[in-house]
Amino acid sequence: MNTAVEIACRGVGMVFPTSAGPLHALQDVSLSIRRGEFVSLIGPSGCGKSTLLRLITDVLHPTTGTITVRDGPPAQARLGREFGFVFQQPGLLLWRSALANVSLPLEVGGWGRRHTPPHRPEELLELVGLAGFERAYPRQLSGGMQQRVAIARALVTGPPILLMDEPFGALDEITRDHLNQELLRIWRATGTTILFVTHSIPEAVFLSGRVLVFSSRPGRIVEEIEVDLPYPRQQGIKDTPEFVRSTAAVRRALAGA
Amino acid sequence: MRAVASAPQPEAAQVSVRGASPRVQLLRRFLLPPIAFIVIVLIWQLIIVAFSVPHYIIPSPAAVAQALVTQRRMLWINAVPTIFESLGGFLLGNVVAIIAAVAFVHNRTMERTFYPLAVAIRTVPIVAISPILVLLLGNGYSPKVAIAALITFFPTLVNMVEGLRAADPQALELMHVLSASKGETFRYVRWPSSLPYLFAALRVASTSSVLGAIVAEWIGSNKGLGYLIVLTTYDFRTALLYSAMALASALALAFFLLISIFEWVVVRWQR
Secondary structure: OOOOOOEEEEEHHHHHHHHEEEEEEEEEEEEEHHHHHHEEEEOOOOOOOHHHHHHHHHOOOOOOEEEOOOOOHHHHHHHHHEEEOOOOOOOOOOOHHHHHHHOOOOOOOOOHHHHHOOOOHHHHHHHHOOOOOOOOOHHHHHHHHHHHHHHHHHOOOOOOOEEOOOOOOOOOHHHHHHHHHHHHHHHHHHHOOOEEEEOHHHHHHHHHEEEEEEOOOEOOOOEEEEOOOOOOOOHHHHHOHHHOOOOOHHHHHHHHH | OOOOOOOOOOOOOOOOOOOOOHHHHHHHHHHHHHHHHHHHHHHHHHHHOOOOOOOOOOHHHHHHHHHHHHOOOHHHHHHHHHHHHHHHHHHHHHHHHHHHHHHHHOOOOHHHHHHHHHHHHOOOOOOHHHHHHHHOOOOOOHHHHHHHHHHHHHHHHHHHHHHHOOOOOHHHHHHHHHHOOOOHHHHHHHHHHHHHHHHHHHHHHHHHHHHHHHHHHHOOOOHHHHHHHHHHOOOOOOHHHHHHHHHHHHHHHHHHHHHHHHHHHHHHHHO
16 A cells, blocks of 8 residues: 555644534544545544544645645645545536536636546446436435435546545445445545545445544544455445454443543 | 515415315405406496486497407507506516615625615605606606616515515525535525515506506606606596506516416415
8 A cells, every 4th residue: 555645634623613612523433444445433522523524625724733745735736636626515517517517627727628537427327337327417316316416527528535523424324335435436446545534434344444533522433443454345344253352442432431 | 555565474374264165265366356247347338328427538448349349449558557657667676676686695894885865766755756857867668668677676676675675594604514505595595585575566566566656657658558658647638647557457467467377376385
């Protein structure tokens, strides 16, 4: 595995001023993520995991500490269009077809005219299993299909870093398992670095090489669990002792958090 | 009049009447309104005959229909200015409202300064403003256009501000992560997501602009449907009065349908 550090946080803290006084969302978070890694963040609701993704993508600015993305500040990475972001809700533009939604990042800032896109939008829709739905509007698609369009959209510029904020949280378990499998396939095919926020222990263990366990607010990393299962992974590994051991370790860490 | 329309609910339109076959539903939808209309006209005729109401108080439906045909030249000559005034007012009022809404959403200071003013203008009754505008702008088209514009302005402003703010926060965050410019965020996200709100306002404006033009014609004019309504009232030419009213209502309905068709074409993703 490549050992170049893609994302580094040192002593990151985040305080939101609110009418009820300062809200400490994150406290002293340090982590480093290597190129091509699949890392999950897991922790109780409101522990600042989503905030951390927004700090890394320069949507928010940390109160304390520093963040570097590919050896530069987050703003530089954002302007360089190095992030793909998949939100909790698909956030599709309802007036655009599935295909037009996927090609949106190519249009913004004229990116598609200045660069050669690594994939054609049609190919990406096929990659997420939506061939034939190019002309469908979001309202005509199920929640799972919409989320897959959102994933294709995040991948269309071939960003080196993919941030996913509970992307499958609103889906039923069958769809979720299926999309987990597809996500691993896409990850292995593209070599993207993925930072994945989730509430689900099995999901975190199934997907990641590493799981970072957060405490409740203010969010801190209380434990780091390496998942020692080889890729490619199939649903069957969920019944192996190694998988059960890893989920148990995450659960224990969460209980102590 | 309710200015703020809630976002359209796509599912609601498809809920079918329980137990009715599609054919019966179609009949209900397209046959019942004309039947109701015919019944009301019949009752109207019946009352006039039964109570021998004089024709200068209420004309018979037949007399109104006759006036619509025989006086069609007179009606048409007076409909044309009303059409232009309401169209002109509709365009002016809505364009200014849309520009103001865009300015308000992008600039808090602008909003704080001018929004209360817009509300204040709204609270003054249109019949009170009309004579003032006639005094200011004279007897021509301009005061009518101004009043029609004024009556359409406020609902569109309120709805448009609401619509521009209703953009999906995740879509807005996405635009930030994509380093989109303010203009791009507006063009790709805010403007399209405001369209259902805008059209809700335009539908209201389409009928109220005709109302505005007619009210303006009452106050100072020598042509237009409003003028014809006042004139025929004083002259007790009630059949012509009723046909002018019917024409004004048909005009408003035509505008409404036009906007609805336009909406159907533009906001096709809502269906």
